[in-house]
Amino acid sequence: MDALKSEIAAAAARVVVEEGLEYGPAKRRALKQMGLPSRTQLPGNDEVEQAVREYIRLFCADTQPAELAALRRLALSWMERMAAFRPYLGGAVWHGTATRLSDIYIQLFCDDSKSAEIALIDHKADYEPRTVRGFHGESVEALSLSSVSRELGMAIGVHLLVYDLDDLRGALKPDAHGRPPRGDIAAVRRLVQESLP
Numbered sequence: 030m031d032a033l034k035s036e037i038a039a040a041a042a043r044v045v046v047e048e049g050l051e052y053g054p055a056k057r058r059a060l061k062q063m064g065l066p067s068r069t070q071l072p073g074n075d076e077v078e079q080a081v082r083e084y085i086r087l088f089c090a091d092t093q094p095a096e097l098a099a100l101r102r103l104a105l106s107w108m109e110r111m112a113a114f115r116p117y118l119g120g121a122v123w124h125g126t127a128t129r130l131s132d133i134y135i136q137l138f139c140d141d142s143k144s145a146e147i148a149l150i151d152h153k154a155d156y157e158p159r160t161v162r163g164f165h166g167e168s169v170e171a172l173s174l175s176s177v178s179r180e181l182g183m184a185i186g187v188h189l190l191v192y193d194l195d196d197l198r199g200a201l202k203p204d205a206h207g208r209p210p211r212g213d214i215a216a217v218r219r220l221v222q223e224s225l226p
């Protein structure tokens with residue numbers, strides 16, 4: 030069973046890197062591509078993340094670091110614009126597994142959720158409100174927009190997930206590996222500085 034889960038994780042990792050899918054849809058696509066029943070036990074996200082890191086190391090080591098750095102700079106610019114809402118970067122861009130096809134996920138922690146929308150209107154940003162699953166599985170409002178990365182020469186999806194200020198307390202607990210699950214402006218600035226030649 031572990032060998033099969035490793036195969037599924039490897040197939041999902043290829044889809045994550047080459048097509049920019051999130052882990053859940055990538056695992057389902059891997060099952061379909063491998064001709065396995067939909068009830069097949071799937072690998073966990075940690076296993077898929079490890080497979081993504083391995084795939085990047087083997088096939089994208091020459092391009093991925095520069096793409097990741099460009100995405101982090103774009104994320105930082107949005108975090109600075111939305112600084113009043115205590116922004117934290119999460120997902121692949123924070124964890125270092127993003128490629129040019131990855132979207133940027135920024136969590137905002139607000140006293141008033143509508144104030145983040147008003148700030149986007151003030152920045153003349155064309156966004157689409159939607160509801161997504163939050164980091165505890167709950168429904169969360171997301172403000173999704175497209176932002177051009179001049180470095181990458183393409184538009185990148187930026188998703189601002191709007192949480193209550195009280196949610197910040199539980200959002201910073203380290204993950205199972207002891208890593209911070211998201212980073213604030215200062216942490217992202219450090220990552221951007223580290224990537225400079």
